[in-house]
Amino acid sequence: MDNIQYILNGMMREALSPQTAAVAIAVIGLNIHFGYTGLINIGQSAFMLLGAYGFAIAIWHGLPMIVGILLGFGAAFVFALVLGAPTLKLRGDYLAIVTISAAEIIRYVGRSSLLTDFTGSAQGIPGSQYRDPFTGLSFFGGGSFTLIPFNYADVADGAAWVRLLGWLLAIVSIAALVYVLRSGDRFSGGARKGLVVLLVVWIVLLLLFLFPVANQRTGVNGWWVRFIAWSLVLLCSFLVYLLVSSPWGRLLRGIREDEDAVRSLGKNVFAIKMQALVIGGLFGALGGMMYVLPASVQPDSMGRSLTFFCYTALLLGGAATIFGPVLGSVIFFAARIGIKYTAAAYVPDSVLNGQQTEQFSYIVVGVALMLIVIFRPQGILGNKRELQFNV
Structure with missing residues (x-):
């Protein structure tokens, strides 16, 4: 019983972590791309990395935090334009190839030793170099407390x-x-x-x-960053609800179903796709900024695997739904920790050591995703009618 309580406590801590919230924000952006518009973007991690770099580099070099936020959004905006201009007139397969390639280019540029003074090269930028202006805004005070004592x-x-x-x-x-x-x-x-x-x-x-979860009020990974991260998740979900409930949102669904029909009505399909790519990318950039606040900006931490995690969370919760990205992100990360802790508690080290339990958790999650795609492709909250993608 105590082992089970320990495992479930670990799952709750992971579910409430700011990085889970950050990924949820990125998945909300991916939902605009894939769920509502039918754009197969395999490079959401690039938007996250650009947002994180713009935010961290600006503060690291003495600029105000608001300038860092704007630079992060600006970098994602320009990247979306450069990425979408040559590909959005083509079908989805080309966008998938270009986005995953562009994301790898961004990651390798970040790792380049020529840019050590800006990106920190492969070692990245420590959180201590850019986190202080954010924690300085906290009104939570010092010490620690348990949420719901x-x-x-x-x-x-x-x-x-x-x-x-x-x-x-x-x-x-x-x-x-x-x-x-x-x-x-x-x-x-x-x-x-x-x-x-x-x-x-x-x-x-x-x-x-x-x-119960206990944390510092305003620490590196405390309640302050959690409060801001999950508040942004709610705000982003509300914004997406407003967007997709508008005539513009209905256009997105029309493009996903049959873009030729939308084009025949006199709508500029390319412009609408570009708008969706930019807006989803900006959500990704915001997720990237939140993702690095309790950690550091390290290019390899936001590579291909993070994009695949985003897709897993999206498909798990349900594409083309408002709360599916949030629910999927929470379940994905909590389940991964639950599998890891369960294997560590009940499987002998002679069978699985600590490093292997981490890998085993990804294997189990991958198998679960395969089963979801086969037996419930719409996810937990999704609707089968929302998955008639024209890609």
């Missing part, structure tokens, strides 16, 4: 039945939330939104009661 340990001294009952309630509540989100017309608009909000708040409080 009242937890399972305060009821019957944390007896096993308390945890088992709580886990059962959590599973039932999550199942109810998924059912409501996928209910379609079974609930009226206002009632459905209110029920979703209540269920989300209840589930978050219940999970924090079962798996």
Whole structure:
């Protein structure tokens, strides 16, 4: 029982981590590309890396943080224009080839020893060189605290039945939330939104009661960066909701389904695709800035594998949905840590050592993704009708 509690606590810490939130922001941008527009972008990590470099280099060289943020967005904007201009008039396969190649070019340029004074070469830029202006904005104060200090340990001294009952309630509540989100017309608009909000708040409080997380208020990886990261996730989700609910969002879906039909109506398909590429890239740049705040800017940490993680999270949660990218990111990273901790706790070192458990977790996640694509390609929250991609 204690091992299970330890594993679940580790999963909760990973689910709440700022880097999980950062990837969720990048996946929201990828959802605009792939989910709503049908653009096969295999280089989202390049947008993240450019955002991180613009942010970190500016502050490292003495510029204000706001200038670093604008430089990060500017670099992603220019990259999207350069990337999209020669390829968006072609079909999706060409965009996939160009984006993955361009992402590798950005990564290798970042590793170049000729740019050591700017990018730090392969060693990257330490977080201590650019993190202070961000932490200086914190109003959380010093010390540390536990989010929701009242937890399972305060009821019957944390007896096993308390945890088992709580886990059962959590599973039932999550199942109810998924059912409501996928209910379609079974609930009226206002009632459905209110029920979703209540269920989300209840589930978050219940999970924090079962798996309390303690951190510094304003540390390198403390509550301040978590608060900002997850606030940005909510803000980005709301912005995407507004975008895709507008006539422009309907154009994106039209292009995904049949761009020739949209073109026959007199719409500039190339311009709309470029707008989608730029907006999704800006979300990626913002995700990259958040991704490096509790760590460092290291080019190899934002390579091909990170883009594939983004696609895994997107397909898991559900493409062309508002909350699918967020849910998929949380489940992906939490599940990976859960597999890793479970293997470390129950598999002898003679079978799997520490490094091998990390690799094993990726294997299991990869197999799970294959099964999802085969048996539920729309993901947890997705709709099969939203996956008729014209690529």
